[in-house]
Amino acid sequence: MTRLQLDKTDIQILKLLQAQGRMANQDLAASVGLSPSPCSRRVKAMEEAGIIAGYAALVDAPYFQLTLTAYVQVRLEKHTQAILDAFEQAIDGYDEVLECALLTGSDADYQLKVLVRDMDAFKHFLLEKLTSNPHIAGIRSSFVLKQVKSRTAIPLPELGTQDDKA
Known part of the structure; x- marks a missing residue:
């Protein structure tokens, strides 16, 4: 499996997809300041590298x-x-x-x-x-009496911190 070097735009893409997995590529691209084609290529590269493991619906x-x-x-x-x-x-x-x-x-x-x-x-x-x-x-x-916090998104590093050196 290829290990990609992610930049700030890749991290933004991942954060948006974790929050809204069905986001249209055109909307995703606009949100991160790219045109649709390069945005789509980045998402495809992250899928192929296994960084994006899949997509799922969260059912109530x-x-x-x-x-x-x-x-x-x-x-x-x-x-x-x-x-x-x-x-x-x-x-x-x-x-x-x-x-x-x-x-x-x-x-x-x-x-x-x-x-x-x-x-x-x-x-x-x-x-x-x-x-x-x-x-x-x-x-x-x-x-469980009360669910205080539940999330599916993983915490992603902010680039420029020590956490992104791994």
């Missing part, structure tokens, strides 16, 4: 009555590669799991972000799916 979960978010910490009985791989493969098949992270510095091995309709749906997920894994030694669940 409450519209589909998905209103219960839980963070579930999972502790496995053993830490062999085969057990870790099997757990991760099983988790990948559960649509309720939005995120799964392998942790360090915690009693848990994994943290899951789970989105379901209600407590009955969570109970079904927990008892019928998650706990069917024989290698789970413990589970701790916490429920």
Whole structure:
């Protein structure tokens, strides 16, 4: 994969696309002070380099009555590669799991972000799916009372700072 040298205009393009992924190229170009063709070439180069990983629609979960978010910490009985791989493969098949992270510095091995309709749906997920894994030694669940901050955009460096040297 080619590593591109990004300039301030590229960073502006990325910030705008993170905020408005469906922005028309002509509007994007005008917003960053380019004509449409060079702007389109920059976006294509960033897509080809893997800097822009893809585009997605952000769907309103409450519209589909998905209103219960839980963070579930999972502790496995053993830490062999085969057990870790099997757990991760099983988790990948559960649509309720939005995120799964392998942790360090915690009693848990994994943290899951789970989105379901209600407590009955969570109970079904927990008892019928998650706990069917024989290698789970413990589970701790916490429920979201209020979402304080949620975003999909990553923080991008301002060029001219130390952060952009990586």
